[in-house]
Each structure stands twice: as C-alpha cells, then as structure tokens.
Amino acid sequence: MPSDVTAPLPASWGPRLLSVLRIVAGLLFLAHGTQKLLGxxxxxxxxxxxxMMSLSWFAGVIELVxxxxxxxxxxxxxxxxxxxxTMAFAYWLxxxxxxxxxxxNGGDAAILYCFVFLYLAAAGAGPWSLDASRRG
Incomplete structure (x- = not known):
C-alpha cells in the first residue's frame, strides 16, 4: 500500500497523539480545579x-476530579x-x-474544552493510559 508522502506523521502515531492530547487537556483542566479549590x-x-456548595465550587470539584x-x-x-x-454549561451560563x-466573551477555551472532552468521551484514552493497561 503506498504511503501518503504529504503526511507529516505516520498514521501509526494517531493513537499515541490521542494519549498526548488527553494528558495535556487533562492537566490544563486539573489546573483550573486546583486554582479554584486549593489556591x-x-x-x-x-x-x-x-x-462552598456554590456553582463555582461544584465546577472546581468537577475540574479537579x-x-x-x-x-x-x-x-x-x-x-x-x-x-x-460542564464546559458546555459554563459557556452558556x-x-x-x-x-x-x-x-x-472569553468563552473560546470553554468551547474548545467541551469539544476535546466530547472527542475523548467517544475515542477513549488511547494506549498510554490506565484504562488501556486495565484491559490488558
């Protein structure tokens, strides 16, 4: 099968880069939770x-966990x-x-988080994850 000479990365990198996307998005999201709840x-x-128990507090708990x-x-x-x-709700609210x-309106990050996380909900964690290691 001929390879696509215009592709910057081989297709085999796709699953690994899914894991990288997940890790980076998760760390950035986690930072929002630690800032809200832990300062x-x-x-x-x-x-x-x-x-405590405000909408912002609940958002921080969700971001942290x-x-x-x-x-x-x-x-x-x-x-x-x-x-x-949570990010869809945050955007509209x-x-x-x-x-x-x-x-x-400053909501571009919320929209991006919303759709990156929606993609991860459909695609899964990728090979570099505890989910993958639990499956064996």
Missing amino acids: FPASADGGGGPE TGALITLGLFTRPAAFLASG AHAPRDFYPVN
Whole structure:
C-alpha cells in the first residue's frame, strides 16, 4: 500500500497523539480545579476560592476530579463526558450572555474544552493510559 508522502506523521502515531492530547487537556483542566479549590496556582486577582456548595465550587470539584482522571486515563470516557457537559454549561451560563462572539466573551477555551472532552468521551484514552493497561 503506498504511503501518503504529504503526511507529516505516520498514521501509526494517531493513537499515541490521542494519549498526548488527553494528558495535556487533562492537566490544563486539573489546573483550573486546583486554582479554584486549593489556591494553586494563585489567581491573578488574588481572591480566595469560591464559597462552598456554590456553582463555582461544584465546577472546581468537577475540574479537579475529572481533570485528574482524564490525565491518568482512568475512567476516561465518563470523566470526559462529564467534563464536556460542564464546559458546555459554563459557556452558556457565564460566557454567552456577555457577547455573541466567543472571542469577545472569553468563552473560546470553554468551547474548545467541551469539544476535546466530547472527542475523548467517544475515542477513549488511547494506549498510554490506565484504562488501556486495565484491559490488558
């Protein structure tokens, strides 16, 4: 079978890069949870964390737990599905009312997280994951 000479990477790298995408997205999402709930890294406004049991607090719990699970590749599909829904909810609740355009309302990251996590919910964790090692 002839190879595609225009492809920058061989197709065999696809599953590995799925794992890399999962790890990077999970770590970034986890950082949002640690900032909200643990104060690390310190936020630019220097404010304290959200009030317990508030929407922002629940978002932080979801970011912390699903971010850790997604990073490790453990229970990836359900964790990513929950994280995707959380980001869709966050976009429509916090960003969309500000302005119609995501670039103006600050919601472009929420949209990107939503669809990356939706993809992970469908595609799974990839070969470099605890899910893959549990399957044997």
